[in-house]
Amino acid sequence: MVEITGLVKVYPDTRALDGIDLTIDSGKIYGLLGPNGSGKSTLLKCIAGLLRPDQGQIKVFGQRPGRVTKAKVAYLPEIDYLYRWMTIGEIINFVAAMYPDWREDKVDELLKNMNLTKEQKINSLSKGMRARLKLVIAMARETELVLLDEPLSGLDPSSRGKIVDMILSEFRSERQSVILSTHEVGETENLYDEVIFLDKGTIRIMDQAEKLRQNHGLSINDLFREVFL
């Protein structure tokens, strides 16, 4: 569903992506792993159509990322984009209007699983609760590709656990793929079909998670530490 060849993205002071070749298949959960500054967010933004490549090519569902592909891709940004003065219910109505594939019938269940209610005000939510709400918004859409940029970053263990559980329970392995970026591998270890280690804008390792465990005799987390620390 995603084909990337020779992707380069340059910022004034750095080559954020320096020649990425990558194919994303349907029905898998991908772990996009790397330390801060390795290019994970930039890569996801390029796939989401929020950044233009400087060189190389990206095809999402056979097309260049843009208006058409954005309608088919759910993207959870790392930044906190929720308007503080709104209630959860107002935010939900706001985003529901933007997406034709919004699953109104699903939202209440997802909110409940995350211990959130529509009456709560955004400015009264903890960081963990806001992160959980962001995931609800990403997962309430009926999309074949879900991009999650650092969904666990800086959260308490209980929120992290809830987020991992929801990714698992909502993932539709027959027809959907998820790309999850993180620099904290431990808790997400069991989620991955495929693992991509990103290092200074290039792919260092890319393989099936089970194969890496078998070949190295290490957990993905330990392998990550060995490669990057």
Add this chain to the structure above:
Amino acid sequence: MLKIEFDKAQPIYLQIIDQIKKALARGSLNPGDKLPSQRELALTLGVNPNTIQRVYREMEQMGLTETLRGQGTYIKQGDDLVKMVRSEMVNTVAENFINEMLALGCSKEEIMTLVKQLLDKSIKLKG
């Protein structure tokens, strides 16, 4: 049925198959028993549903389970199955033990004596 503390340095699907075989050898899982749906097991164990799909596929290829269309996956009927699984597991444990003892430089007599001693002791302890 299953509570697994994963050794994350080993492939997860192999560990799940191993636990199911152990449950079968112990008798906490029996021929004819229905296994949970793949989705259910994935959520219970907190692993990717594709991992569970692989577990079920491999168990079916091993002749451990059968899937009845529309009804789910069952441990295969037949008395031989449990015996087979059990003897396979027992053999593996025994072989590992012997190999490690030999690697430590123990002689055949040493191993036999030690096994007999330890066995007598643990039988006595259990009354």
